[in-house]
């Protein structure tokens with residue numbers, strides 16, 4: 290489209306926008322400078338068409354919290370790998386020119402989230418992305434999505450674990466592994482954690498978790514959140530920041546499902562970017578994921594289809610006001 294045509298179209302859009310009665314208050318606050326542009330998050334993750342994980346859940350959740358999500362795709366899959374088969378189009382070769390185009394436009398991001406990728410080359414590209422785009426105040430959340438229930442996801446290797454640890458984890462300001470991933474990154478025995486989690490007392494379990502947190506923090510991240518430790522009818526989340534370690538136990542509302550880690554990370558990072566404390570952000574993420582699991586169980590939805598988050602998204606948007614500040 291010619292530039293003049295674009296500006297005519299833009300003026301027409303603005304006229305239509307201004308005509309909308311319901312938008313009058315927004316226009317008023319815009320002209321008085323009360324509305325801030327949303328903060329921007331760059332999201333490095335795959336797009337799985339079916340199964341409610343990765344970008345298919347990360348983008349709507351970040352938007353619902355009032356932030357602007359900007360995806361850097363790592364691969365396009367017909368569905369996630371928890372199904373018996375999938376079609377996969379690897380995006381590795383396109384990632385560098387894609388990112389260079391952003392550099393040329395001199396784009397800036399207030400947050401970066403690195404999620405599912407499964408080639409060493411993609412970790413290198415993501416790591417270079419962080420080096421280029423991270424500034425003093427950028428929050429970098431690394432979700433080392435590679436394993437669950439004591440096992441690596443299909444297609445991942447032990448070497449990959451070392452690569453994530455040596456490159457991505459070191460650059461994170463927040464790292465959010467599940468308990469399996471936390472054990473793999475630190476070499477801690479997963480079986481030992483599972484058996485300690487079955488005991489009635491918390492003493493041995495807490496000391497193991499504090500050891501793991503310490504090891505992870507030594508790698509670089511300031512904040513550590515370890516999710517999903519199953520303790521019968523409760524789930525234990527461990528969080529650590531510069532002030533120390535805390536344990537948040539929440540009611541287990543159903544089975545662990547695909548994409549819950551991605552949803553947790555999205556609520557967590559967005560809430561931190563909206564200046565919530567780490568503890569409040571973890572509680573908010575755990576509460577949202579717990580409700581979505583409960584709803585999915587009530588609907589009898591197969592585990593591979595993830596969680597029914599769509600109908601409760603308004604809970605997230607209700608917390609972000611016009612200026613982008615979180616209300617609770």
Ligand code: PXL
Pocket residue numbers: 335337342343366368369370371405434442547548549550551
């Ligand atoms: O939610 C993690 C995830 C992301 N992307 C793909 C996956 C998985 C977990 O299985 O298969 C393609």
